[in-house]
Amino acid sequence: MATILPNSQSKNETDSYISRFFKDNKIGTLLNKANVRKEEGISPLLLIQFIFSLVLHGKNLYRILDSGRIQDAPAKDAVYRLLNNPTYNWRKFLVLLSKNVIVTKLLHLVSNNRERVLIFDDSLFSRARSKAVELLALVHDHTTGTYVKGFRMLTLGWSDGNTFIPPLAFSLLSSEKKKNRFQEINSSVDKRTVGYKRRKEALKKSTEAMFDLLDEVNPLQLCARTLLFDSWFAFPKVIKRVVSEYPLHVICMLKSMHRVYYLYEGEKYTLNQLYKSVRKKRGRAKILASIVVSLGENAKGDDIQARIIFVRDKNRSKNWLALLSTDLELPEEEVVRLYGKRWDIECFFKVTKSHLRLAKEFQSRSYDALVAHTTIVFTRYIMLALSAREEEDPKTIGQLFYLCCDEMEDIRFAQAIMLIIDLLKSTLSQEPVLSEVRIQSIIDELFSQLPQFLKKAFLDDDKEKITKAA
Incomplete structure (x- = not known):
């Protein structure tokens, strides 16, 4: 996929891009709002940035710790304390990050007439070789039609047709039927924490859990x-x-x-x-x-x-x-x-599983760790999606683009079609056999055969011309 950073990039270039992404999107501030704060030892922001960069460097935690080549690498216990904390509100962090990216970086790149949509879907979060993972259950795999061990990853995303921003919110669903679950909720988890609430939500039907996700976003703010x-x-x-x-x-x-x-x-x-x-x-x-x-x-x-x-x-x-x-x-x-x-969300599932090591990078047994790592994987995708948009969309170069547009206004689709129609009329008028009335009847017949959405575009264009003339 084009959004995956090329292997030829040096480590320093990748680290620089990651640092700029964290700084531009104020990841530290968003983590603080989601209650992801330092309790002891190393800062959570540094830990997350370390985990975030592993896949992009083609490495994993265990090889780095065994090799001992990276002097500033955190201890394994520090990483797992971060992932296993039930008081951290990872979903709130992801909602805040996604909204910030959409509102500040994407909405102004397309016209207000462009449809933005929310997309719901679920995908298999496989843990086929696990036995003791919290809330592990037999879930239905839509692609094969069989039941496998894992979770259903219910996902709510946003798209403008060019860029897909992954979950505004997500939930790893277990099975509502007790007989399908291999493990139950860990009894030591404090029932007052957000982690316990996520566990209870995992036992709901997907058609009920989807409304919990919708409640956390504001569609009007996202247009x-x-x-x-x-x-x-x-x-x-x-x-x-x-x-x-x-x-x-x-x-x-x-x-x-x-x-x-x-x-x-x-x-x-x-x-x-x-x-x-x-x-x-x-x-x-x-x-x-x-x-x-x-x-x-x-x-x-x-x-x-x-x-x-x-x-x-x-x-x-x-x-x-x-x-x-x-x-x-x-x-x-x-x-x-x-x-x-x-279809954007299907491509997203493919990239996160094949390239970003979703459900494969850490083999944790805690439900909190599954949610935390999935959030970090989705944050990687957001960075890569922004990178692809900046490379492909000229509007992301800023004010220079709009200065160029002021010099020569874009021809809209309806206006382009009208130029072709006018050219057709002038060509037909050169034929001595065809009268002006006959030419106009041919054009009228052509318009009558157009699809409804094209007719609407021409009507809107005519109304705008009349308004400007008045």
Whole structure:
């Protein structure tokens, strides 16, 4: 992946970049707000910076301690005291860091019209060879369809389509069924600590734990209007609660379940029954059908409506996929495009497991250590994501970019299309057979065949011209 620092970089360059990242984002201040403070010995900031840099240097803790080559390396006990402390609020630290990065470094790089989204998903946190890890359980692996030892890592992230910022919040979920758990909560943990609260949360269902994560973020502050998730969370009860309690719309994939019904034209239908009852578009259309259904009333007694869009499955032409959107004003093409941003979180899971040593770097038995190390791994990803954005996006060079833009304003998409249309009209007018009326009718016919979202772009552009003229 492009965000991984190249091996050719010297150790000094990498250390310098890490130090600048810690300084620019005030990591020490954020740790202090999350109650990660020095009790004895070495500073927590230095310990975290040491652990943070291990993978980026291609090293691990045990080799460094055994070799004795690094004189300033902390003792192993100091590292594990940091990771095992149940009073440290690692989730608060990650929320503060992610918000700071998004608000101060990313929001100003794209226009206000650009959709920013929140993304929910879960992934397997495998501990297949472990036996005595706290709250270790048999959990379902979606990719293989089997049960393995580990946790379900429920993750809430943010994306603007270019950069994915990993968890605003996350939770390592065990199993709610006692028979599936190999170990229970450590009885010595103080029940007043944040570590104990995280352990109790790990025993909840994923559809309940997701709202604990949403409660810790402010979507309006992050300029996010839409929440994306896949079919594992797409239950009407969950969708209604999101729309009712948060300033968010939902776009999600649906799967056919025989006990989940949608109200359409006064009748209840399953997803399969809905597809059979609606009229499909002819030919090889990518969007087969689109209908508005009711999900029922929420706690306030309001009826929640949503649009279900049936899309042709490109991998299996005879099959179909279904997307749901609670924003009825969005065109079908825009719903499909926005849902495509959910793929960012899948790439994030791949990078953290394959390159950043998630669940592999430390083999701790404490639940606190699992949470602490996962937070450090996600912080590494944030640094690498920022690095990639700075290299690829010219707007990150600062004021120089905006000075250049003042000299020559960017041509928007709608304006570019209009230039092409004008060129087509001038070309057709050179033909002696075609009259002005005939040329205009051809152009009108062309506009009528455009997708709805393109027509809207042209209308917005015309309104802006009229406003400026007035």
